[in-house]
Amino acid sequence: MKQLYIDFDGVILDTIPLLYEAADKAGVSRTDSNFYSNFDFKTILKEKYVLCDSLNCIQKLIDSNKFDVNILTHCNSIKEGADKVRFIRKHFKDITVIICPKEISKTKMVHTEGAILVDDYSGNLREWESEGGIPVRFSTKLNGKGFKVIDRLDSLIDMF
Numbered sequence: 001m002k003q004l005y006i007d008f009d010g011v012i013l014d015t016i017p018l019l020y021e022a023a024d025k026a027g028v029s030r031t032d033s034n035f036y037s038n039f040d041f042k043t044i045l046k047e048k049y050v051l052c053d054s055l056n057c058i059q060k061l062i063d064s065n066k067f068d069v070n071i072l073t074h075c076n077s078i079k080e081g082a083d084k085v086r087f088i089r090k091h092f093k094d095i096t097v098i099i100c101p102k103e104i105s106k107t108k109m110v111h112t113e114g115a116i117l118v119d120d121y122s123g124n125l126r127e128w129e130s131e132g133g134i135p136v137r138f139s140t141k142l143n144g145k146g147f148k149v150i151d152r153l154d155s156l157i158d159m160f
């Protein structure tokens with residue numbers, strides 16, 4: 001079984017445009033970490049924002065028995081982490097969720113060697129690759145930016 005880490009924002013849920021929209025509306029910078037620390041993620045953790053059938057695809061990945069499936073998500077606050085865990089646990093009764101403090105690299109939270117990271121952010125993928133991990137970019141436009149790329153999580157089943 002291969003270790004597999006799946007990003008949340010921009011892979012499972014399409015939260016990024018919603019967060020930017022909220023920041024614009026509040027008149028703050030889209031990179032204002034203080035704004036995101038206080039943002040109520042519960043308002044955007046909804047099934048209607050699921051990207052490319054991701055929840056069903058994760059179930060297929062689990063059922064394939066090829067992967068040890070984990071969710072690895074950056075969080076701005078403990079509350080955001082708790083809300084994300086609740087959302088994920090509503091859909092999967094037995095899955096590992098790792099919440100990573102925003103200022104810490106995902107590579108510092110888990111063993112990277114030989115493990116797959118699916119992420120939409122190439123910065124995370126670059127770090128992952130430099131620590132011996134296998135990076136896969138998630139992009140609805142199939143823009144790999146130099147990495148292997150998928151637009152559906154269940155594509156991993158044929159890739160590995």
Ligand SMILES: [Mg+2]
Nearest residue numbers: 007009010120
């Ligand atoms: Mg992301």
